[in-house]
Amino acid sequence: xxxxxxxxxxxxxxxxxxxxDDRLGLEAMREMAAEKTVPVHRHSxxxxxxxxxxxxxxxxxxxxxxxxxxxxPGPGAYDSVRAITYDLQFGWFVRSLHSWAANLMVVAVFVxxxxxxxxxxxxxxxxxxxxxxxxxxGLVLLFGFSGYxxxxxxxxxxxxxxxxxxxxxxxxxxxxxxxxxxxGPEVSxxxxxxxxxxxxxxxxxxxxxxxxVHLALIMKHGTALPPSEEDKPETExxxxxxxxxxxxxxxxxxxxxxxxxSILAFxxxxxxxxxxxxxxxxxxxxxxxxxxxxxxxVLKVLGEWIPGYAGEVIGIALFTVGGILWxxxxxxxxxxxxxxxxxxxxxxxxxxxxxxxxxxxxxYAAL
Amino acid sequence: MNYPAWDVPYIGGTWVIATIAIIHVLISHFAVxxxxxxxxxxxxxxxxxxxxxxxxxxxxSRFFLVLTAAGGTVxxxxxxxxxxxxxxxxxxxxxxNFVFGWAIEWVFFLVEIAAAAxxxxxxxxxxxxxxxxxxxxxxxxxxxxxVIINGILTFMLTPGPGWLEVAGTGQEASRFWQAFFNPTYWxxxxxxxxxxxxxxxxxxxxxxxxxxGADRAPLKESFARWSARWMIPGFVLLPAALGLYLAVxxxxxxDLLLLGVDxxxxxxxxxxxxxxxxxxIGTATIFPIAxxxxxxxxxxxxxxxxxxxxxxxxxxxxxxxxxxxMLRKPFxxxxxxxxxxxxxxxxxxxxxxxxPYLDSxxxxxxxxxxxxxxxxxxxxHHMARGEMMFRGQCMSCHTRDGYRSTRKLxxxxxxxxxxxxxxxxxxxxxxSPYNRFMPPLMGTxxxxxxxxxxxxxxxxxxxxxxxxxxxxxxxxxxxxxxxEETQQPDPLxxxxxxx
Numbered sequence: 112x113x114x115x116x117x118x119x120x121x122x123x124x125x126x127x128x129x130x131x132d133d134r135l136g137l138e139a140m141r142e143m144a145a146e147k148t149v150p151v152h153r154h155s156x157x158x159x160x161x162x163x164x165x166x167x168x169x170x171x172x173x174x175x176x177x178x179x180x181x182x183x184p185g186p187g188a189y190d191s192v193r194a195i196t197y198d199l200q201f202g203w204f205v206r207s208l209h210s211w212a213a214n215l216m217v218v219a220v221f222v223x224x225x226x227x228x229x230x231x232x233x234x235x236x237x238x239x240x241x242x243x244x245x246x247x248x249g250l251v252l253l254f255g256f257s258g259y260x261x262x263x264x265x266x267x268x269x270x271x272x273x274x275x276x277x278x279x280x281x282x283x284x285x286x287x288x289x290x291x292x293x294x295g296p297e298v299s300x301x302x303x304x305x306x307x308x309x310x311x312x313x314x315x316x317x318x319x320x321x322x323x324v325h326l327a328l329i330m331k332h333g334t335a336l337p338p339s340e341e342d343k344p345e346t347e348x349x350x351x352x353x354x355x356x357x358x359x360x361x362x363x364x365x366x367x368x369x370x371x372x373s374i375l376a377f378x379x380x381x382x383x384x385x386x387x388x389x390x391x392x393x394x395x396x397x398x399x400x401x402x403x404x405x406x407x408x409v410l411k412v413l414g415e416w417i418p419g420y421a422g423e424v425i426g427i428a429l430f431t432v433g434g435i436l437w438x439x440x441x442x443x444x445x446x447x448x449x450x451x452x453x454x455x456x457x458x459x460x461x462x463x464x465x466x467x468x469x470x471x472x473x474x475y476a477a478l
Numbered sequence: 479m480n481y482p483a484w485d486v487p488y489i490g491g492t493w494v495i496a497t498i499a500i501i502h503v504l505i506s507h508f509a510v511x512x513x514x515x516x517x518x519x520x521x522x523x524x525x526x527x528x529x530x531x532x533x534x535x536x537x538x539s540r541f542f543l544v545l546t547a548a549g550g551t552v553x554x555x556x557x558x559x560x561x562x563x564x565x566x567x568x569x570x571x572x573x574x575n576f577v578f579g580w581a582i583e584w585v586f587f588l589v590e591i592a593a594a595a596x597x598x599x600x601x602x603x604x605x606x607x608x609x610x611x612x613x614x615x616x617x618x619x620x621x622x623x624x625v626i627i628n629g630i631l632t633f634m635l636t637p638g639p640g641w642l643e644v645a646g647t648g649q650e651a652s653r654f655w656q657a658f659f660n661p662t663y664w665x666x667x668x669x670x671x672x673x674x675x676x677x678x679x680x681x682x683x684x685x686x687x688x689x690x691g692a693d694r695a696p697l698k699e700s701f702a703r704w705s706a707r708w709m710i711p712g713f714v715l716l717p718a719a720l721g722l723y724l725a726v727x728x729x730x731x732x733d734l735l736l737l738g739v740d741x742x743x744x745x746x747x748x749x750x751x752x753x754x755x756x757x758x759i760g761t762a763t764i765f766p767i768a769x770x771x772x773x774x775x776x777x778x779x780x781x782x783x784x785x786x787x788x789x790x791x792x793x794x795x796x797x798x799x800x801x802x803x804m805l806r807k808p809f810x811x812x813x814x815x816x817x818x819x820x821x822x823x824x825x826x827x828x829x830x831x832x833x834p835y836l837d838s839x840x841x842x843x844x845x846x847x848x849x850x851x852x853x854x855x856x857x858x859h860h861m862a863r864g865e866m867m868f869r870g871q872c873m874s875c876h877t878r879d880g881y882r883s884t885r886k887l888x889x890x891x892x893x894x895x896x897x898x899x900x901x902x903x904x905x906x907x908x909x910s911p912y913n914r915f916m917p918p919l920m921g922t923x924x925x926x927x928x929x930x931x932x933x934x935x936x937x938x939x940x941x942x943x944x945x946x947x948x949x950x951x952x953x954x955x956x957x958x959x960x961x962e963e964t965q966q967p968d969p970l971x972x973x974x975x976x977x
Contacts, residue, residue: 199740359774363767369759374793
């Protein structure tokens with residue numbers, strides 16, 4: 112009896128699968144995923160960081176939707192965040208998950224980017240993967256910047272005001288920032304409204320489009336091999352199917368990330384400072400979020416060496432040139448046979464990584 | 479204040495106990511779960527003729543012996559050492575009530591350790607039947623240690639009405655069994671047993687991950703997958719067991735849990751909710767992680783994977799133990815003894831809280847008492863008296879400069895603000911928000927004033943040192959905005975010896 116019942120269940124399962132397959136093409140998708148393979152070698156750990164970034168984005172999208180239910184942009188922003196953090200059931204938890212996921216996502220995207228660089232995964236034919244990835248990084252930073260103002264407390268107000276000073280020093284940009292981004296000569300509740308629109312609608316729309324292209328390119332070109340693996344004969348290389356093997360390990364990394372996220376949210380729940388007061392003096396040691404700290408420090412040091420407007424313009428010019436060179440890496444170091452160019456690209460990336468870390472630490476030490 | 483206070487800077491005695499206890503819990507629960515795992519695995523190997531499992535089990539039993547007999551024993555003694563120093567009053571109360579229970583536990587423990595050693599050293603030296611019997615002896619005695627200690631641990635949270643009726647009368651031992659089988663005993667035993675079984679599987683992953691070579695892949699797969707099955711009972715039954723536990727919690731503990739649902743504020747009081755939430759998330763994820771890493775990919779199980787599962791188990795265990803301890807707030811034995819050593823049954827009587835706290839302390843020299851009697855409110859003797867009060871009644875939970883730092887908690891209060899909190903703790907008005915989380919404060923008006931001066935001076939000193947270090951100046955308050963009562967002389971800058 113039990114046996115026939117289990118056979119029936121299997122038959123029902125097959126019927127459901129077939130019904131969905133006819134309409135969605137599931138079998139074709141499953142076959143495609145099973146055909147895709149992921150290399151297995153001693154650097155495989157770094158393959159998971161793209162997936163971790165994606166998971167953290169999903170967490171933010173989900174928790175962001177929950178926050179949307181109670182958040183009120185504009186003059187009521189502070190009170191609504193206060194209610195979320197200190198009155199609503201699990202409001203603090205959702206907000207902390209959202210904020211910590213944002214910070215962890217910046218970490219994950221940076222790790223992903225540098226692992227791509229050091230494994231030379233930007234080389235032909237993956238140039239567009241690199242460029243869409245850089246665009247996503249830029250958007251992640253913009254997400255962070257726009258989201259930071261939304262609680263409308265003292266720290267977020269002054270950090271945003273300081274942060275907007277940086278692009279304002281670009282010739283011709285100041286008026287644009289005042290009119291379009293700030294909605295007036297000062298950061299105000301109008302700015303909160305605009306940053307909100309940017310944060311919950313404009314940026315996600317652009318982000319999802321570019322993310323789709325990025326993922327499609329990964330599916331098209333597959334996972335890149337690091338040079339050390341490329342040098343091996345094909346018979347010595349090991350791979351596993353993307354589905355279900357790699358996907359299962361990806362899932363483990365997601366679960367571990369979820370635990371890291373919840374530990375951070377529980378140990379350091381996000382708090383709220385005093386309400387923003389544009390007339391008050393800026394608190395001591397005001398500074399932008401940690402992921403802008405290196406740029407902040409460069410501008411600070413340049414400002415001491417070359418006081419005034421010139422120092423800021425030189426700083427902005429430096430970032431622009433650095434960013435362009437970074438974006439052009441795949442055109443400079445294009446193939447396995449790049450030789451000296453490949454080595455120079457690696458040294459450049461190493462210098463950039465060390466520079467970012469040192470300047471960030473220096474920035475905090477100098478506060 | 480019958481005992482000297484143990485001053486552990488920055489982390490406090492609480493964290494010394496917690497650190498040792500969490501490691502001990504992880505090892506001792508493995509000892510119980512592993513005690514069941516080994517004979518059951520050996521019996522399976524013998525019945526199914528799986529000879530290749532035997533060397534693996536021998537290796538596992540060596541790992542088991544070293545970890546439990548060395549690590550478990552050292553940390554077990556460490557807990558006694560730490561609780562005796564950090565909370566001697568509470569330790570004394572437990573010993574007086576459960577000396578018989580502990581005696582039984584130690585008998586079981588001795589048999590357990592001896593059986594574990596015999597089990598390991600007699601692999602292949604005695605008949606399979608005898609060897610298996612030794613294994614079962616180990617399993618039963620280790621389980622019985624849990625059965626006993628669980629009664630003592632749960633008693634601290636829910637001593638039960640039967641025992642509380644006679645608490646403080648000298649007749650406590652007559653209600654030993656009521657205290658032992660207290661309201662949270664069975665749910666807690668169920669939870670701990672499930673945790674033991676889960677941990678037994680998790681530890682076996684380490685042994686499985688060390689099996690190398692393509693020819694041994696089937697062995698690795700069969701052992702890892704069988705070990706993974708040990709996680710199923712926990713996965714299925716732990717949510718229900720947790721529900722049972724929450725249902726029998728005292729209402730005050732449940733209120734404490736619910737406080738952290740609504741708010742991330744309220745200082746450290748919401749930590750218990752956060753610890754429980756992490757324990758739930760960690761427990762819910764450890765099972766799918768084990769399924770995906772171990773069951774699905776058993777042949778490719780690496781030491782790193784096994785350690786990741788164990789590390790998560792360690793974190794969850796730590797969070798759960800922390801939550802269990804915090805649920806007792808503000809008691810060390812609920813409704814009987816507060817965390818600062820005051821007995822609830824005594825302090826509710828008349829004006830008991832107004833009596834001198836330091837008068838009966840053997841740790842104050844007679845010349846100190848004389849100096850206190852003559853001291854002015856700005857004297858160093860007055861401060862010494864305040865410090866004695868701090869060590870006796872605050873330091874079991876607070877440190878000056880680290881965990882639950884009084885300097886940080888009082889940083890924004892003036893001298894009268896500090897004293898008003900202390901008076902509230904002393905008088906225990908019905909609407910005081912502190913009643914649920916903090917013990918009452920005992921002492922005379924002078925003693926409380928001395929404590930207020932000490933705490934204020936200490937937090938002021940810390941603040942001034944910080945300002946100096948940072949090159950900052952204290953923000954000035956306009957005289958007309960300053961309430962009259964805040965214009966007090968700063969004890970730090972006006973200290974004078976009396977004589």
